[in-house]
Amino acid sequence: MTTGDEHSRINRAAWNRMADQYQEILAEMGTPSELTWGWWRHPEQRLGVLGEVAGRDVLDLGCGAAGWARRLADHGATVVGLDASARQLAHAGAAATAGARTVALVNGDAERLPFADASFDVAVSNWGALSFSDPYVAVPEAARVLRPGGLLVVCTSSPIYRLCTAPDADQPGTEIRCGYSDLHRSPGTTGTVRFQLP
Ligand SMILES: C[S@@+](CC[C@H](N)C(=O)[O-])C[C@H]1O[C@@H](n2cnc3c(N)ncnc32)[C@H](O)[C@@H]1O
The missing domain is CATH 3.40.50.150 (Vaccinia Virus protein VP39)
Incomplete structure (x- = not known):
């Protein structure tokens, strides 16, 4: 902690x-060229969250x-x-x-x-x-x-993405690797401390 x-x-x-x-x-x-969200670049124009x-x-x-x-x-x-x-x-x-x-x-x-x-x-x-x-x-x-x-x-990222990522891995796998209660604060793969409050 x-x-x-x-x-x-x-x-x-x-x-x-x-x-x-x-x-x-x-x-x-x-x-x-446009506003896009996240690594996968979902266009704001399609999501329309900002107004x-x-x-x-x-x-x-x-x-x-x-x-x-x-x-x-x-x-x-x-x-x-x-x-x-x-x-x-x-x-x-x-x-x-x-x-x-x-x-x-x-x-x-x-x-x-x-x-x-x-x-x-x-x-x-x-x-x-x-x-x-x-x-x-x-x-x-x-x-x-x-x-x-x-x-x-x-x-x-989504809770499922984080839940399926082992503490020492940088990509998610196909199995649950950590507990839901660990999502608030967890070690990131790049030496960071990651947070997620689903
Ligand atoms: C994954 S990068 C994303 C940068 C940018 N939003 C983008 O789309 O390219 C995360 C950024 O958050 C910044 N960051 C991390 N913790 C922060 C904090 N507590 N306050 C302000 N910036 C922070 C990092 O320095 C980094 O530039």
């Missing part, structure tokens, strides 16, 4: 270490190199991209100013958001901070910075 400070430190260090390789993999996959973002204040929790944040800005949103990893944000630096609109970048932790209450209309985590922070802390924190009626959208 890790404390909040411990898992934040572990995950920040892991993402600083992995950032260059992660961005290389994303570059090889190519940049999607209209033009004119809205949007917070991207765990923005990485700000690909999503930048596309949200292209749709007319005012976007802040937050990430715990300075190395990920270094990749975002060039990307975030390359489009027609700029995206504000903040180095910070989803469990301790450096924003005033009721600052945003929408918060998103596209395999982002909410997969690596304690939902009992990060969800109320997201709610705090959202305006009344605000929307929090989290894209993460």
Whole structure:
């Protein structure tokens, strides 16, 4: 079991270490022209979870190199991209100013958001901070910075995917390998601490 400070430190260090390789993999996959969710790139246009973002204040929790944040800005949103990893944000630096609109970048932790209450209309985590922070802390924190009626959208793996992934494996198998109660907090394959609250 890790404390909040411990898992934040572990995950920040892991993402600083992995950032260059992660961005290389994303570059090889190519940049999607539209807003798409997750590793399998489900189009927002088909899922329709965000609604209209033009004119809205949007917070991207765990923005990485700000690909999503930048596309949200292209749709007319005012976007802040937050990430715990300075190395990920270094990749975002060039990307975030390359489009027609700029995206504000903040180095910070989803469990301790450096924003005033009721600052945003929408918060998103596209395999982002909410997969690596304690939902009992990060969800109320997201709610705090959202305006009344605000929307929090989290894209993460399904409980079945996690249940079938052995602690030392990086891909799921065909058998249940951990208990449902282990899903809240579990060791990730890349030296991270993973969280999932189904
Ligand atoms: C799998 S990457 C996803 C990045 C981006 N959303 C994307 O779609 O490419 C997860 C990101 O979450 C960030 N992250 C992890 N824990 C975080 C935390 N507690 N607060 C803020 N960012 C965090 C990592 O640094 C990393 O950039």
